[in-house]
Every structure is written in structure tokens, then in C-alpha cells.
Amino acid sequence: MGEATSSEPLPTTLRAGLILGLAVAAWSFVMGLTGWFRHPSLWILAWLVVPAQIAILLWTLRDLAPTAGYGRQVWNGVSVSLLGSMLVYGASLLFTSVVFPHYFRDLEGLGRQIMAKQGLNPAQIEAAVRAQAPMQTPRGAAMASAIGTVVTGVLTSTIAALWLRRK
Numbered sequence: 001m002g003e004a005t006s007s008e009p010l011p012t013t014l015r016a017g018l019i020l021g022l023a024v025a026a027w028s029f030v031m032g033l034t035g036w037f038r039h040p041s042l043w044i045l046a047w048l049v050v051p052a053q054i055a056i057l058l059w060t061l062r063d064l065a066p067t068a069g070y071g072r073q074v075w076n077g078v079s080v081s082l083l084g085s086m087l088v089y090g091a092s093l094l095f096t097s098v099v100f101p102h103y104f105r106d107l108e109g110l111g112r113q114i115m116a117k118q119g120l121n122p123a124q125i126e127a128a129v130r131a132q133a134p135m136q137t138p139r140g141a142a143m144a145s146a147i148g149t150v151v152t153g154v155l156t157s158t159i160a161a162l163w164l165r166r167k
Contacts, residue, residue, distance in 0.1 A: 016060040016080040021087025023056065024049045024149065028091060032100050037107070040114055050152060057081070057156045058164070065164045073161035074154075081153020085146040092142035104136040 009015070027049050036042040057077050064076050096103045108129060115125045135144060 012060060012063055013076050013079045014083065016056055017083025018087070020053055020056045020080055020084030020149075021091070023052055024084065024088045024145075025091030025095075027052065028095050029099070032095060032103070037103070038110060040110060043110075053081070053084070053149065053152050054156050056084075057153060058160055061157065061160050061164045070161050073164060074157045077153055077157025077160065078150070081150050081157070084153070085149040088149050089142045089146040092145045093138050096138040096141055104141075108132075108136065 010018070028046075031037045031046050036045055057080060060080055061073050061077055064073065068076060100106075111129065111132070112125055115128060120128070134140060
């Protein structure tokens with residue numbers, strides 16, 4: 001009987017999904033371990049995961065273009081993003097529940113400082129904090145991150161597949 005060899009490479013979409021999920025998770029932990037998420041001027045760096053995802057999807061879709069038409073290209077990108085989003089969800093739960101259990105309290109304090117500097121009065125600040133509270137939980141943040149990963153994947157794949165499909 002034929003034995004499976006361990007030298008067979010992972011399928012491109014699986015490999016890219018793993019890379020995507022691990023890259024986003026790694027960047028989240030960099031933001032946490034450096035404390036950058038606590039600084040208003042550095043918080044924008046958290047959004048670097050978006051161009052990273054776009055780059056990973058473009059790399060993947062370009063690699064798959066010779067064998068895929070438009071619909072297949074979109075599906076490839078969405079598949080990569082779905083797999084990545086599962087890893088992003090788990091990493092986010094780990095990040096906010098275990099490694100940085102005070103993450104949301106730190107963010108709330110930072111948000112209060114920023115809003116006060118913007119001139120909001122205490123009642124406005126309290127209203128804003130209450131409005132944000134439902135998403136300031138490990139599950140809420142993890143779900144928002146996973147959904148963001150999928151939405152970015154759908155949009156990127158839909159647009160990129162126009163240029164990177166089989167001619």
C-alpha cells in the first residue's frame with residue numbers, strides 16, 4: 001500500500017490560512033508584550049494586520065491564478081480568511097483572557113483619557129464607555145477580530161480576483 005509521505009507540502013490555501021492566522025496572532029502579542037496597546041500614539045499600529053492580510057491574500061491568489069477563474073479565486077481568498085479567522089479568534093481569546101486579563105480595563109482607562117483630552121464631559125465619557133462595553137469582553141473582541149478578518153478577505157479577494165485570475 002502507498003504510504004503518505006511527510007514531505008508533501010500543505011495545500012496553498014491551508015498554508016496561507018495558517019500563515020495569516022499566525023501572523024495576526026503574533027502581531028497582537030507584539031502589541032501586548034511591548035505595551036504599545038496602552039499608548040494612544042501607537043494604538044494605530046494594531047491595524048497593521050489589515051495590510052498584512054491583504055499582502056498574504058495577494059501572494060496566495062497570485063500563486064493560484066494560473067489554475068483558477070474568478071469565482072474560484074474569490075473562494076480561495078475567502079477560504080484562507082476563514083481559516084485565518086479561526087486562529088485569530090482563538091489567539092484573541094488567549095490574549096485577552098489569559099495573557100493580558102486586564103486588557104479591557106487598560107483600554108477603558110486609555111479611552112477615558114483620550115475622551116477627556118478631546119473635551120468630553122464626564123457624562124459623555126460614561127455614555128461612550130457604556131456603549132462600548134458589550135464588545136469589551138474576550139468573546140466580543142475575538143468575534144469582532146474574526147469577522148473583520150473574513151470581511152477583509154471577502155473584499156480583498158473579490159477585487160484581487162479581477163486582476164489575478166486565469167486569462
